[in-house]
Amino acid sequence: MSVQKRPTGGEQPSALGALKLRVPFVHYKLEIPDILQGAILCVVPLSITALMTSVLGIPFEIAVAFVLFNNILYLLHTHFGDPTVAGWITAGIPLYVAFLMGYPEGEARILALIALQLTVALVFLGLGVFKGADSLVRKMPMSLKAGILIGAGVSAVMGEFAADGRVWTMPITILTGAVLGFFMLFSETAGPLRARYGFFRFVAQYGIAIPFLIAYVFGLIIGEVEMPVIEWGFTTIPVGTILQEYSIIGLGIPPFQYFIDAIPLALAAYIIAFGDILVMDSLFKNADSARKDEKLVFSPRRNSIIVGIRNTLHGIFAPFISLSGPAWTGGQALVINRYMNNPRSVMDSYWGGATSLYWGMTIAIVLVPVVTLFKPGLNIGMALTLLIQGYLCGYLAIEMLERESNLERGVAIIVGSVLAVKGAAWGLGIGLVLWLALEKNWFASACAATHPSNDEPAGDAEIASERS
Template identity: 85%
Template structure:
């Protein structure tokens, strides 16, 4: 089958009308650099297995099967018209652990997680089906948008550098990987090096995969990371065991009080996830400004519907402790940076990169030798991902505030600070109160209605200045 070509400046071809189904080798090319990068970065989703075993009591082999199912569901996004490199609702993981720890170990925690994930699924599906997600992106005050990003970025970095953060479990290793990763992705020096040297251009297209590998090997050499013990075989999904021991088919439906307990946390999880939607919306607009040969269309509504479906399927068949979110900021940065830094002759379409990343990751998780090879480095991959998320959230928030007033900038900083320290619900609540009392001019319409001449004079003055 031949690759369908797109007109310059148009959308990548697809089928099934509004579903926008894209099939590999027909509607997009498989990008080998992204496949390899995804295979190496399988350490990121696999890192959640530590929490699944310790908090939920799920055996490691079953936890890996849960991760494999989770990765396969990521592919729904890029195959049905959503350009997002999907992920978890990562910044809320400490909140989910605290919530689940309030229940006895065993089946009660699994039922609490099922209730939480079903509630999150309803929120995403409701806002998606009834177009609430698009309206939120358009109508939310800029101070709240940027404040959510500031809070998400600060939370990600604070979590890694906290007293019990991942950085201090292997400081030299993780900081080495972080310095190399930031240099490859964001440095002012990296651009000229990519343009001048073919070898550097070849290495740079793999994003943080190479920095991870360097840090991982270096960590083993200096003794901060254990040497891997390779095992052989293939990862399978034991559906019978999953249905009997970890799903509503074996455990039963959660009690209604579990759902009531889950509502505040589910709303907070959506608020956190909304920050990822804002990040992606900004990144795709930036990419459209750089790559004029392809039009990327990001619909928060489509994204929310798919995220709701993923959360529903997980809640029913394999409850997932990190929940299913709209985007993986670190992975999104990898794909979109490679896309923007290469012409069409090198990377034909964004869709090839976004989809190939998860094809590579999913194939790697199926291979037990790959899983066991990278198992000691799981904390490195997670730390690099969250630090990149913090960087992206920070600079996008500042960019949003570039043309705003000092009042809006101040509100954004307060919203971000409260969100980082007290959580998403507090951050949004404080932001809404500040917007209501500080930003919203409740008398503007009434004044203009009674003083139309003043309004005309202001318009003339603006015209004169122009």
């Protein structure tokens, strides 16, 4: 069976009309480099099992099945016309944990997560179907948007360094991995090294995978990390157990109050996720400029609808603590950089790379030897993910406020601080009050009517008065 070819400068072939269904070996070929990268990076999704076991009380084997189900749903994007390498709403993870910790352990927390995930699904589906995403984010005050990012970033770092945080479970190992990860991703020194030496470019293209592996091996050597017990077999999804103990089929629909409680956090999660949508739009425009042989079409509306479907399926059958988001920025950068820097003869289509990454990751998670090999070090992967996410949230928030007034910066700091300590409802509520009381100019129209604009130049005295 040969792969269908596209005309130069056109879209990759697809089926089912507007659904744009693309399947391997028919509409694209698998890319071995991206499969291998995905297999190495399986440590990233597996790291969420640490939170699922500690916060939700889900057994490790069941948590791995949840991750496998989550990875399979990622493939909905590239198989139905959305080019994004999908992911979590990672920056909000500390906020979701704080929300869930407000409920008693056990069934109540599972129901709270179901309510949150279904509420998030409704937001994405509603804004995707009715095209309200752009309007919501455009009209939200910058101080609130930046404040949410500040709160998410502070929560991420505070959670890792708290008295019971992951850093102190294996401090030398995790801090070593963090230093290596930050150095390779953000250091002023690493940039020239990547440009000059192929080895550093090779290491950098794997994101946090190589720092994780180095830290993991180092932790094994110094004894901070337990030696893995390798098991054999294949990961399965115990459908009956999951449906009976962790889904609305067995537990029933959460109380209505849980949905009310989840609304502020669901809106905050969407606002965080919308930043990824903007980043994706920019990346695909750059890719179109670099590769003239293929046209990539990114639709925020299609992306939002598929994200809503993923959250709905999780909310009904297998609630997932990191929620389902529009993109995994790190994985997206890996695929799109290889696509942009190679001709068609080396990488025929972007779709092969984007889908192969998750085929490789999913295959690795199916293999129990791979899962058990990395199991003792999953706290390392989760800590690295959240520390780097905290860094990204922080600088993005500051960048958003660069051209804003001191008043808006001050409101953003208060919103972020309250959100990090008291949760999304308090943060957004206080932010809205401060915006209404401080930023909103209630008398702007009255002042304009009292002092109409004048096209004639003002006199020296009038100018001096206005400046004073």
